[in-house]
Amino acid sequence: MSQFARAEKAEASVRKGGRDMHPLAKMVLQRLGLGLVTLFVVSIIIFSAVELLPGDIAQQILGQAATPETVAAFRAELGLDRPPVERYFDWLAGAMIGDFGQSLANQREISSLIGGRFANTLFLAGYAAMIAIPLSVILGLLAALYRNSFFDRFINMVTLSSISFPEFFVAYILIVFLAVRGQVFPAISSLNEDMSLLDMLYRAFLPALTLTLVVTAHMMRMTRAAIINLLASPYIEMARLKGMSQARVIVKHALPNALAPIINVIALNLAYLVTGVVLVEVVFVYPGLGQLLVDSVANRDITVVQASCLIFAGVYILLNLLADILSIATNPRLMHRK
Amino acid sequence: MIDLKMNRRRFLAATAATALVAGMPSLGYAAEPKKGGILRAGLSGGSTSDSLDPATYAAGPVVYAMMGAVCNNLTEIDAEGNAKPELAESIEPSADAKTWTFTLHKGVTFSNGKAMTSADVIASYNHHRGKDTKSGAKSLLEQVADIRADGDHSVIFELKSGNADFPFVAADYHLVIMPAKEDGSMDWQSGLGTGGYVLAAHDPGVRIKLTRREDYWKSDRAWFDEVELLHINDSTARQNALATGEVDVIDRVDTKTVHLLKRFPNVEILEVTGTAHYTMPMFTDMAPFDDVNVRLALKHGIDREDMVRKVLRGHGRVGNDHPIAPANRFFAKDLEQRVFDPDKAKFHLKKAGLTSLDVDLSTSNAAFNGAVDSAVLFKETASKAGINVNVIREPDDGYWSNVWLKKPFCFSYWNGRPTEDWMFSLVYAKGADWNDAHWDNMRFNELLLAARSELDDDKRRVMYEEMQMLCRDDGGTIIPMFANYIDARTNKVGHDKLASNRFLDGWKFIERWWSMA
Numbered sequence: 001m002s003q004f005a006r007a008e009k010a011e012a013s014v015r016k017g018g019r020d021m022h023p024l025a026k027m028v029l030q031r032l033g034l035g036l037v038t039l040f041v042v043s044i045i046i047f048s049a050v051e052l053l054p055g056d057i058a059q060q061i062l063g064q065a066a067t068p069e070t071v072a073a074f075r076a077e078l079g080l081d082r083p084p085v086e087r088y089f090d091w092l093a094g095a096m097i098g099d100f101g102q103s104l105a106n107q108r109e110i111s112s113l114i115g116g117r118f119a120n121t122l123f124l125a126g127y128a129a130m131i132a133i134p135l136s137v138i139l140g141l142l143a144a145l146y147r148n149s150f151f152d153r154f155i156n157m158v159t160l161s162s163i164s165f166p167e168f169f170v171a172y173i174l175i176v177f178l179a180v181r182g183q184v185f186p187a188i189s190s191l192n193e194d195m196s197l198l199d200m201l202y203r204a205f206l207p208a209l210t211l212t213l214v215v216t217a218h219m220m221r222m223t224r225a226a227i228i229n230l231l232a233s234p235y236i237e238m239a240r241l242k243g244m245s246q247a248r249v250i251v252k253h254a255l256p257n258a259l260a261p262i263i264n265v266i267a268l269n270l271a272y273l274v275t276g277v278v279l280v281e282v283v284f285v286y287p288g289l290g291q292l293l294v295d296s297v298a299n300r301d302i303t304v305v306q307a308s309c310l311i312f313a314g315v316y317i318l319l320n321l322l323a324d325i326l327s328i329a330t331n332p333r334l335m336h337r338k
Numbered sequence: 339m340i341d342l343k344m345n346r347r348r349f350l351a352a353t354a355a356t357a358l359v360a361g362m363p364s365l366g367y368a369a370e371p372k373k374g375g376i377l378r379a380g381l382s383g384g385s386t387s388d389s390l391d392p393a394t395y396a397a398g399p400v401v402y403a404m405m406g407a408v409c410n411n412l413t414e415i416d417a418e419g420n421a422k423p424e425l426a427e428s429i430e431p432s433a434d435a436k437t438w439t440f441t442l443h444k445g446v447t448f449s450n451g452k453a454m455t456s457a458d459v460i461a462s463y464n465h466h467r468g469k470d471t472k473s474g475a476k477s478l479l480e481q482v483a484d485i486r487a488d489g490d491h492s493v494i495f496e497l498k499s500g501n502a503d504f505p506f507v508a509a510d511y512h513l514v515i516m517p518a519k520e521d522g523s524m525d526w527q528s529g530l531g532t533g534g535y536v537l538a539a540h541d542p543g544v545r546i547k548l549t550r551r552e553d554y555w556k557s558d559r560a561w562f563d564e565v566e567l568l569h570i571n572d573s574t575a576r577q578n579a580l581a582t583g584e585v586d587v588i589d590r591v592d593t594k595t596v597h598l599l600k601r602f603p604n605v606e607i608l609e610v611t612g613t614a615h616y617t618m619p620m621f622t623d624m625a626p627f628d629d630v631n632v633r634l635a636l637k638h639g640i641d642r643e644d645m646v647r648k649v650l651r652g653h654g655r656v657g658n659d660h661p662i663a664p665a666n667r668f669f670a671k672d673l674e675q676r677v678f679d680p681d682k683a684k685f686h687l688k689k690a691g692l693t694s695l696d697v698d699l700s701t702s703n704a705a706f707n708g709a710v711d712s713a714v715l716f717k718e719t720a721s722k723a724g725i726n727v728n729v730i731r732e733p734d735d736g737y738w739s740n741v742w743l744k745k746p747f748c749f750s751y752w753n754g755r756p757t758e759d760w761m762f763s764l765v766y767a768k769g770a771d772w773n774d775a776h777w778d779n780m781r782f783n784e785l786l787l788a789a790r791s792e793l794d795d796d797k798r799r800v801m802y803e804e805m806q807m808l809c810r811d812d813g814g815t816i817i818p819m820f821a822n823y824i825d826a827r828t829n830k831v832g833h834d835k836l837a838s839n840r841f842l843d844g845w846k847f848i849e850r851w852w853s854m855a
Contacts, residue, residue, distance in 0.1 A: 059739035061387060061394055062474060066739065067771045074472035105387030106542055113386070116541070172574070179582050187578040188380075190545065190568050285380075285570045285579070287544040295386040295543055298735065304386070 024328060028321065035317040042313045043095075043306055047088050050302045056080060057104050057300040078104050091306065100307045105299055110307045114289065118311060120191060121288040124204055125273035128211035133266055136216045140223025140262075145250055147228060159217035171210045171283040178206060188285040207284045211277060215269045222265040226258035260327035267323035275312045369832050375853025377562040377831065380576045380585040384569025386543035391526045392512050393466060393473035397753075397841075399567045401511055403546045407565065407848040408449075409514035409531030412440055412459065413505045415756050415844050417835040419665055421505035425454070425515055425532065435500035435791045440508070442491040446555045448517050449536045450528075456487035461518030465526070475512035477764075477771050500791025502798070503757040511845065534560025534849055543569055548848070561852035577826075580605060586831050587851075589841045591824040592707075593651045599826055608825045611655060612838045613663040613754020613761075615820045616706050618699070618716075619774035621746040622814035626697070630812055631690035636697070638686065639720035641678035642818045648715060649708040650821055657817035660809035661752060661761045665838045668758050668802035676810065683723030694724045697747055701729060704737035705749035712818070713749065743774055750774055756839050758802045759790050766809060775814030782808045830855045 058074035059066050075081045094101050100110040139159070143152045162170060179187035189203045227250060230236060239249050278290035289308055296304035328334045383398030395401045405411070414424040423429055426440040446454040463485055466473035484496040497504065507513075515532060519525045529537045534556065535548035548565040568585060570576040573592040579585045581602050591599060591607065600607055620627040620636070627633055642656035655664075658676055662669050687695060701713040710731060717727040732741045732748075742750055755761040764770060767786055768778045782805055789801040809815075823841045827833075833851040837844030843851065 053735070055736040055739040057387075058472070059736070061389075062472065067477060069469075070472045070474070070476055073470050076470070077472060103387065105385075106389035106391075108542070113542070175578055180578065183582065186584055187582040188568070188570065188575060188584050190584075192541075192545065282572050283575055285568065285572070285575050287541070292386050292543065299385065299387040301387050 024325070027328075028325065031317075031321050031324070035314075035321070038317060039310055039313055043092070043310060044088075046306055046309045047084070047091075047302065050297070050300060050305055051084050053297075053300060055300065057302070060299045061105060080104075091303065095306075095310075101303045103296075103301055103304050105296075105301045105304075110303055113304065114292065114307055114311070116193075117287060117289045117292050120286065121274055121277070121290065123191075123200065124207055124211070124277065124286060124288060125270065127201065127204055127208040128215070128273050129270055131208060132212040132215050132269070133219065135212065136219035137223050137262065139216070140220045141227065141250060141255070143220065143224040144227040144231070144254075145247060147224075152224075155220070159220050162213040163215075163217035166279075167210060167214050167277075168279045168283050170213050171206070171280055174206050174210060175283075190285050191287060204286070207277075207280050207286050210280050210284075211273055215273065219262070219265055219269055223258070223262050226261045227254045230254045230257055256330065259330040263326045263330070264323045267319045271316050271319045274315045369854060371558075371561050371832065371852035373561050373563070373852075375562050375830075375855055377565045377587065377848065377851070377853065378568065378585045379566070379587040379589075379847075380568050380570040380579045381588070382569075382571055382573070382576065382590045384543055384567075384571065388542045390529050390537075390540070392462075392514050392516070392524075393471060393475075395474065395512050399546055399569050400540075402842070402845055402848060403535075403537065403540075403548060403565075403567060404529075404531065405511045405514050406846045407535040407548055407560070408529065408533045408537050409516060410446075410533050411510075411513055411515065412508040414846065415506070415509050415837060415839045417837045417843075419667065419756060419838060421503075421509055421756070423505075424509075425459075426508075429505050431502070431504070431793070433793075435502045435504070435793055436497050438495045438497070438504050439488070440493045440495070442493065443555065444491055446532050447553065448530045448532055449551055450517075450530055452517060454515065454517075454532050455490040456493045457490075457522070458518045459493045459515055460485050460487060461522055461524040462515045463513065464522070465524040466512055473512060475510055478507060478510060478512075478760075481507075499787065501759065502791060502793050503759050506755075506757045506760060509756070535565060545569060559849045562848070565848050580826055580828065583828065587825065587827045587842070587847065589825045591826050593653045593824065596651070596653065596824060604828050604830075606827050606829060608823075608827060608836060608842075609653065610823045610836050610838045611663070611665060611820065612823045612840065613665055613752075613756070613820070614823065615657055615661060615663065615752055615754060615817055616709070616712070617661070617750045617752060617774075618816040618818070619748065619750055620814050620816075621776050622778070623776045624746050626690075626692075626695065627746065627814060629690045631686040632692070632695065633814060634811070635683040635686040635690065635695065635723065635725065636720070637676060637816050638679045638683035639723040639725050640716050640816060640818055641719040642676075643678070644719070645712055645715055646819050649712050650819060653824055654819050654821040657819050658806075658810055659813060659815065659817050660806040661754065661765065661815075661817060662758055662802070662806050663754055663820055665754075666756070666758055666761075668799050670803040670806040673803070673806055673810065678719060680719075680723040683720075683725065687724060694726065696726045696728065698728045698730055698745075700732050700741050700745040700748035702732040702734050702737045702741065702749070704732075704734040705742070706751040706821070709749040716818075743772070753840065758805070759786070762786055762805060762809075763790075766813065766815075777812075777814040779808055779812055782812075 058071045058080065062070055062074065091101060102109055103113055139155050143155050146152050175187050178185045185206050186203055189207050191200055191203060231254060236249060236253060239253050277288065278294055281288045281291045293305065293308040381399045381402060388398065388400045390400065390404065410425045412424060412426045413421045416422045425443055425446060427443045428441045430439045442456060448454060466475040467479050481497050481501060482495055483498045486494050488494055517525050517530055534551055534554040536551055538549045539547040546567040550560055550563050554560050570579060576588045577595060577599055580588045596607060599605055620633065622628055637659055646652065646654050646656055658673060699713050701709045703709050713729045717729050720727045741748055755764065763786065765772050765774065766777060767773065768783045785801045785805050789798050792798050825842050830853065831851050832854045833843060
């Protein structure tokens, strides 16, 4: 194919793609709409689940010091003596216009309570992802390239071992060697707003490393499997017969076709990094959203629980949507569906 | 687990430290306090739901900060366990101990410059009184009939009946003095107090930052320039933070790992025998516990020594089935210690007309860390006396609202109180909200009232000793052990003799301790 013909073909496909973008946009809108419905259902489930838990916030906060009169006074102050359905719709009406209300426990604005915590969670997740995603994709490619070699087996063994340990155990091991004995990194990662970015990266390194160790195996194995799966296809054989090197075959021909499953598993792991890191937060005293959610559930602070859960659910929905869009975008066959 | 081998360097460091200790009373114990430095503490019990409202205070960083640094009370408990005037200059009781006049210090200001007057004291106390309060101190202040001001610097408390220990009540951690609003209610939202520190930042469940006030009315308190309280609920994380020098002070050291923490050469363990105790209340108005012989059989079927050794790992002392600790003023020293005696237990069972006994015991580590182990140990020892204890493990979540006070036989925890009257009135008096054993002993209740208004200490001693005996022999509560308060610090901070009423110098370490750096 001459260079000119190739360029013309590329131009044509862009023009054609431009006309066909419509279904993709439609899908995005559809999915966002469904996402809103999902959030609504999630909020109902969360609200009923917290209602079903024994005890309420008045009893939890007063704890051992609760008497029937003080609990009643506390409930009246918070409006908890009203029926649950009424309270739910009150909350929903507020949430519709973006007002998530105040924490029942300390009357702080939910937005200010959650804002900083959510930023911290995103920071840690982003930090871990920056290390983990390139690392696992490259390791996966290398493992596929040197399939069944000593290197492949070694990488598999190490990553599978680190995913098999519970994350708090990995965290404690890192603390023993890198904080207590080595004294290289701090044992706790308490961040605050007067820290520089460099300081924050330094203090959050151990939790980010822990999370990296926990998520790498999944993404690495998926990359390896997706590529190995494609290596049996006829077009790869064709490429090989042309005399291409194995590395070039994998990166140029196999990887683009393997992107969809890899993107999906990355999205899943990103969602985990945002929503599933409570244990790591506890061990490193990291002020993230997970700890806030656990505290709030224990205290039955329903307004905070609702807001945090909606954020988590929203993150899942958006990441899945993003994964689907990217899978379609990287696969012309899906883009030009008839 | 942190395993520290004794290498050569550590050995040298440890021996050097020992030599120092031998030369001085204790590291950082007697050195002169001086201004300056930063205090960083890792504290347990902090939660996102923490509020500055004193009505909701329990243990935790907010109370350390507010009661121990930002605000003052009318009185405070000193290292010897006495109630000393704090914001009050002098305290005068009437002859029947019913009317108490507190004369306030003049020239005390809140951190916004407003002078502290009797109106603020009254507003702060009324916050915990009345029908609509949610305060944990409500039942404590039921005894107060009226509070009135006598000028700007004098407050008169009228009690419903005499109470010789009223100055101790004023030291309660709920009863901090905060400014009054125009309408006479208390302004807790602004977080202002008369103490040596100002609340600079509060991120609930994460950290509290305090800065020193230069115009503090006490000249011999509040030494650090800045204080940072990190909320670290995980006990391993707390100990790691101390061991790696991220913080200088931690509270509640886990008894399981005290010996490991001790090996760090720059760490000092602070252990005080206080008033905290573990209890096992049984409903005395319900079969089979309504028979005093059944109660005595159970009390003899528990091996306290063994429990202190295994559950507390030696960091505590055995209890004698009454809630008064050696740290209390009228502790009955000569009262015979009850010991594990299966034969006596069998004897009492027989007296109750039983050959064997089956009881359900509800437990959970929410009551105290180790409550489940304690229950299992009790099951073992009681079986030797023909008592079959069925251990029911309840969920931690909601333990205080669903199990305690609801189940006939369960575990509970009390921090203890500085006075006998307070402890007894709170949990052992007839009709008390927290009388978790439903115990009603006429003689005990009479003595409680008589001792309360008695101002003569010798007469009170006799009465309180009899009450401890009644509690031990007739009461519905097994009190197997008293737990020590165990905290730890690095050698960067110094302090005087520690108060024994709570963790960390009676929760007052921020104001009382100083920097050694």
